[in-house]
Amino acid sequence: MTLLNVPVRTLTQEETTLGEILAGRAALVVNVASRCGLTPQYEGLVRLHRRYAERGFTVVGVPCNQFMGQEPGTAEEILEFCSTTYGVDFPLLEKTDVNGENRHPLYRELTAFPDADGEAGDVQWNFEKFLLDAEGRVVARFRPRVEPEDPAVIEAIEKVLG
Numbered sequence: 001m002t003l004l005n006v007p008v009r010t011l012t013q014e015e016t017t018l019g020e021i022l023a024g025r026a027a028l029v030v031n032v033a034s035r036c037g038l039t040p041q042y043e044g045l046v047r048l049h050r051r052y053a054e055r056g057f058t059v060v061g062v063p064c065n066q067f068m069g070q071e072p073g074t075a076e077e078i079l080e081f082c083s084t085t086y087g088v089d090f091p092l093l094e095k096t097d098v099n100g101e102n103r104h105p106l107y108r109e110l111t112a113f114p115d116a117d118g119e120a121g122d123v124q125w126n127f128e129k130f131l132l133d134a135e136g137r138v139v140a141r142f143r144p145r146v147e148p149e150d151p152a153v154i155e156a157i158e159k160v161l162g
Contacts, residue, residue: 004136006106011063011075011092018060018106019136021091025056026134026160028148029110031098032061033070033126034081041127042086044148048157049090055161056134059090062106064098067126071095098123113138116152129153133160 004019030045049059063078065071073081075094082088098107099122107123110130114120124144131140131153140156147153 002136003106003109003132003138006109008104008106009094011079011094013075013094021060022058022132022134022136024134025058026157027058027060027132028153028157029060029062029106029130029132030148031064031096031107031123031126031128032082032092033064033067034073034078036067036070036126038125038127038144041148042082042088046087046089048148048153052157052161057157057161061088061090061092062098063092063095064123064126065095066097066099070126098128110138110141113141115141115143131156131160 004017004022006018007015008018008021009015028048032042033039045059063071071078078092082092096104098104111122112120113130127144129142129146130138133139139160142153
């Protein structure tokens with residue numbers, strides 16, 4: 001199974017696959033939360049999505065409530081918060097476990113990829129970022145405190161988009 005074949009459900013409960021959502025685009029997959037000190041990273045994620053959309057790039061947000069209950073809302077509340085507070089216009093998946101025995105298959109694959117220090121394994125916190133190329137391969141991993149518009153993220157996106 002490749003990442004593109006992984007079944008996922010959107011925040012609006014549509015059954016699909018990551019490949020159908022990406023439709024041949026590169027992506028930054030990010031576990032997100034509405035009540036986290038890092039939540040303002042949504043601003044940078046929205047800017048990245050808009051800046052590179054025409055070049056075949058998207059952000060995919062994955063709400064997760066595993067880190068101190070910082071995403072407690074319903075799907076409707078998450079959608080409302082994201083759209084009205086940050087103008088999120090990139091795809092959002094359903095609330096998902098990214099660690100532990102109920103880890104979603106998407107994150108079983110993503111967390112096998114190491115970060116810049118060579119460390120794979122569990123997602124450390126909200127807003128951990130995985131960059132996928134257009135074929136659905138993980139090409140970079142950025143830990144939560146790396147801002148979406150950090151030069152390392154921009155450089156990796158530019159490289160993927162050619």
